[in-house]
Amino acid sequence: MKVRLYLNDWFYNMGLIGFRRILEFGENNGKINLAEYGYAEKENYIEFEKNLLTVFHHLYFDYFLDKYDIAKREKKQIEKLMNMIQIQEKFKEALENIKRIIKANNDKIKKIDPEIYKRADEVYKSVGKIKKIEEFNKLENLLNEFLQIMSIREINKRLTLNKFKSVLSDNFFGQRSFLNVTHTNRSLEEQKEIMYRDFIIPIFDSIELVEILNDVDDTSKITEFLSNKKSFKSLSKKIKGIKTLEKIKDFIDNEIDNCCLCGCYKSLGANYEEGDFIPLAVSADNARNMFWNLNVKYPICPLCKLILFCTPAGCTNIYKSYLGENYDAKDKEYFAFVNIDTNFENLYKTNEFFYKRRDYDIPFNELILDIINTAKERSVWQLQNILYVEFNSNYNSKNCKMNYFNIPKYLAWFFKEKIYLINAIQDKNFKMQLMDKILSNKDIKSVIDEKIREIITENLGKAMDCFNAVIIRMEINKYKNLEKEVVDLAYRDLNMLFEEGQKINSFLQSQNAENKINSIAYRLLNATKSGNKKDFMDAVIRLYMSCDKAIPSLFLEVMTEKSLSFEDISYAFISGLLNNKNKKFEKGEEM
Secondary structure, three states: OEEEEEOOOHHHHHHHHHHHHHHHHHHHOOOOOHHHHOOEEOOOEEEEEHHHHHOHHHHHHHHHHHHOOHHHHHHHHHHHHHHHHOOHHHHHHHHHHHHHHHHHHHHHHHHHOHHHHHHHHHHHHHHHOOOOHHHHHHHHHHHHHHHHHHOOHHHHHHHHHHHHHHHHHHHHHOOOHHHOHHHOOOOHHHHHHHHHHHHHHHHHHHHHHHHHHHHOOOHHHHHHHHHHOHHHHHHHHHOOOOOOHHHHHHHHHHHOOEOOOOOOOEOOOOEOOHHHOHHHOOOHHHOHHHOHHHOOOOEOOHHHHHHHOOHHHHOEEEEOHHHOOOOOOHHHEEEEEEEEOOOHHHHHHHHHHHHHOOOOOOHHHHHHHHHHHHOOOOOHHHHHOEEEEEEEEEOOOOEEEEEEEEOOHHHHHHHHHHHHHHHOOOOHHHHHHHHHHHHOOOOOHHHHHHHHHHHHHHOOOOOHHHHHHHHHHHHHHHHHOOOOOOOHHHHHHHHHHHHHHHHHHHHHHHOOOHHHHHHHHHHHHHHHHOOOHHHHHHHHHHHHHHOOOOOOHHHHHHHHOOOOOHHHHHHHHHHHHHOOOOOOOOOOOOO
16 A cells, blocks of 8 residues: 655645655665655655555664764864864863863763773873873874774764754653653664554554455454554444444544544544644643633544654754854754745755755855745745744743744845845855844844944944945835835935945045044944934034035935935945945946
């Protein structure tokens, strides 16, 4: 019998992509030949012979043992720190981090193999005696020995198993099946068998039930089948008094609910609950008042349970280092998925592309820029149907942070017709910060303000990116207000304001008064941030009077804001004031 799994909601699709990645990993490593199991990908579903599932629990563990390989991860961290440690001013910090890594792993090794721990502890003590950069070669030898210990098969396998189980338990499923702490000391093979018992056997039972109901014409065969299956013991008792085959089939059809996720297979009495996917789960029995008529039933079939169990393989781990020091490391770790209303192949390729960019600070922004730049013919409808989901969940604290991003129609038009404005931003970090705000449907003025302050503080002298960001802000606001045709006058005015700022910059430099530029820019920025037009105009008037120049009539727009906003006027002028290179933005110029 062939099994079919159709595309569905984003979290189910994430499970399907994970299922696909696990199978691909197995095939690439010679563990399985998918063609032998009739595996195929169609427009909106995948299908395969049911016996593929007999080996899936092995593939599942193989995939995660490779993904979270502790020896490889620690080697990567050690190599980074060894590069850092060669810099004198970073020596102490890097050495402390190295000792922390060794100590953390040694505490775990001690519980696995006391003899190997003694060797590892000697390495730790020797590293602790190193005090200066001149001992680099000695440290390198010690770390090579530590990495050799970490690569010992039994040590690496056990540490990695505990690591990936911890990730799955904390963020996706809680203490379900082999993830329960009571199974921690069991062997790898024993834990595989637990997964097979809990996830695979119930699938075969549900499929066999369908097959036997369709094929047999003898009630005794059905009752015998049900009584011999653990999954159907309660059902077996209920049909004992039913005599005819037709009534038994009717009773089973009415008694066993269809799965609410796939709608194709029967639930075996299970309901969707916290352990199936923590980020979207509630404790139904404890929150009945949240459900219509207090009905908390949401039947789920064994096959869908398995697909949801593959969600950790379908998402991408991202680390938001740009969030700053106010966030704990755990709060910066997110799992993300990109859902697109398309066929299975394109959905898979999109998430593979996204996965390969996971080391970027904001990989989704990179993905969107690539999608738009490589497929400019992509319709506004398609852009609107890109959904990005990221979540940070913690099973122990019952806390989950979940963010959704999709592209509204006005923004889809902006991306389709004005993507060159984004591409014109030279500073990549600034570009990604702008994209983050834009995709979050937030005003980018705060990012522009921060960038200008950075330019002032670090005396960068280049503010062309800020001016281009002002143009982007103006364009987005016009698309948002359904004014797709950009007024030439607005471009001209912004250009003139930018040039006015540059003229003042040049004049002050000619008077050897360039040291005044930063303080003037700060004053204007502060007035803009607080929305104080009076203070802004006072500063502008004093500036022009001190330069013995006439104030351009363009600044009257500050009060009226007919075609340009106060912020657009201010940031355009300040950008010119800080920009030493006389670059001019030209309408329609694609960079």
